[in-house]
Amino acid sequence: MEQDIAALVNEIDNHQEELLEILSKLVAFPTPAPPGRNSDDAQAYIVDFLKKNGFDIDQWDLYKHDSIVVGTKNSVESSQYHSLILNGHMDVSSIQEDEKWQTNPFEMVVKQGKAFGRGVADMKGAIAAMLMAIKVLNDANVSLPGELKFESVIGEESGEAGTWDAIKHGHKADFAIVGDISDFHIQGQGGVITGWITVKSDQTFHDATRRQMMNAGGHLRGASAIEKMTKIITGLNELERDWAVNKSYPGVAPGSDTINPAVIEGGRNAAFIADECRLWVTVHFYPNEDYQEVIKEVEDHINRVAQADVWLKDRMPIYKWGGKSMVEDRGEIFPALDLDTQSTPVSILKNAHQVVVNEAPIVDVSPSVTDGGWFGHANIPAAIYGPGTIDEAHTVDESVEISDLVKYTKVLVQFMYEWLNTKKEV
Ligand SMILES: [Zn+2]
Numbered sequence: 001m002e003q004d005i006a007a008l009v010n011e012i013d014n015h016q017e018e019l020l021e022i023l024s025k026l027v028a029f030p031t032p033a034p035p036g037r038n039s040d041d042a043q044a045y046i047v048d049f050l051k052k053n054g055f056d057i058d059q060w061d062l063y064k065h066d067s068i069v070v071g072t073k074n075s076v077e078s079s080q081y082h083s084l085i086l087n088g089h090m091d092v093s094s095i096q097e098d099e100k101w102q103t104n105p106f107e108m109v110v111k112q113g114k115a116f117g118r119g120v121a122d123m124k125g126a127i128a129a130m131l132m133a134i135k136v137l138n139d140a141n142v143s144l145p146g147e148l149k150f151e152s153v154i155g156e157e158s159g160e161a162g163t164w165d166a167i168k169h170g171h172k173a174d175f176a177i178v179g180d181i182s183d184f185h186i187q188g189q190g191g192v193i194t195g196w197i198t199v200k201s202d203q204t205f206h207d208a209t210r211r212q213m214m215n216a217g218g219h220l221r222g223a224s225a226i227e228k229m230t231k232i233i234t235g236l237n238e239l240e241r242d243w244a245v246n247k248s249y250p251g252v253a254p255g256s257d258t259i260n261p262a263v264i265e266g267g268r269n270a271a272f273i274a275d276e277c278r279l280w281v282t283v284h285f286y287p288n289e290d291y292q293e294v295i296k297e298v299e300d301h302i303n304r305v306a307q308a309d310v311w312l313k314d315r316m317p318i319y320k321w322g323g324k325s326m327v328e329d330r331g332e333i334f335p336a337l338d339l340d341t342q343s344t345p346v347s348i349l350k351n352a353h354q355v356v357v358n359e360a361p362i363v364d365v366s367p368s369v370t371d372g373g374w375f376g377h378a379n380i381p382a383a384i385y386g387p388g389t390i391d392e393a394h395t396v397d398e399s400v401e402i403s404d405l406v407k408y409t410k411v412l413v414q415f416m417y418e419w420l421n422t423k424k425e426v
Helices: 002-028 040-052 120-139 162-168 207-214 225-246 291-307 344-357 372-377 402-419
Strands: 056-063 066-073 084-089 109-111 114-116 148-153 176-178 186-189 191-200 259-266 276-285 318-321 363-366 382-384 399-401
Touching: 002 040, 002 114, 002 120, 002 402, 040 056, 040 066, 040 120, 040 148, 066 162, 084 120, 084 162, 084 402, 114 120, 114 402, 120 148, 120 399, 120 402, 148 162, 162 372, 176 372, 186 344, 186 372, 186 382, 191 225, 191 291, 225 259, 225 276, 225 291, 276 291, 291 318, 344 382, 344 402, 372 382, 399 402
Parallel strands: 084 148, 084 176, 176 382, 186 363
Antiparallel strands: 056 066, 066 148, 109 114, 114 399, 191 276, 191 318, 259 276
């Protein structure tokens, strides 16, 4: 069988046209997010493809016209063998009106060894390769006793947790590959959480009272929420500096754990003392940190800052962390993924890459965030491993090397064969 699988992997070169056909179909479904709510046809295509390859389908709406599809294929022996999730997001990054594409972004074009179109790199190319790998193995009747799941999720580009929802629906495995862009590096990732910090006065004062609340003998204990927010911003700066000095993670640039005061809103109009001020912050953290601990660190520190203020101590800041979506409720969470570089599945993946590419893969940390973090949060071992580079994605004339997609298909076939044929450790 070892020889057979080597032959099958080599033979994937002959499937390049078929692979591009799948990709061009996927690109032709316009699924940009935002706005989202546009993936029904694309997901129907996936359902049909998976059914033809022997998968059972679980499909449900995350939002109307944005469903999650999980296909599962198992055997009578599945419980004894390792299981696998292949995960990809069907949404693509949005297109601005002034973007000058040379071609229609939703009509794939092949030129000089590259495919062009929205999403070819991020990440319909990887999805096409995953489907191709599934079909090649199915057509050749290769026995894969371990349970295989293919997930087509939505919402990744706008911070919507499609992958988390799939986990909540009970779809778990011994290992997951998130095929988002990694240029064939095997990666974990740091995490990101956004939050709102609100300073709110219990009273609303007219602008004319400012003299009394600012000056000797005024006897009015009031304050501008905007001015008090400056103390909180200073506190966040100090915490950010402390993290930069004292926290680190191998392979990540020191000081990557930033706290960005990204958006500020506040005040009614110029006739009032500002009675409310809201700050939207973006907090980055390392792969080995959980977002709930990070939130606690920020709150504990800012609460101490507030307690040391004569006015804030009685009107403590209000926190609201995360959210379903940057679109729906202006918040998002991408948990971290701490890659276990010594684990069995990662070793098998490294080996599969080595067999196909003839060199050892780079193992490091993604500079971006992907759905990989949800597997980390759920303690499902996972790796980010996909074709394409960050430079190729989210750009005008997005492109991907066709040879990379073929290579990726080969590594997947090699990996699935080995991993799904390995018995669980007892
Ligand atoms: Zn992506």
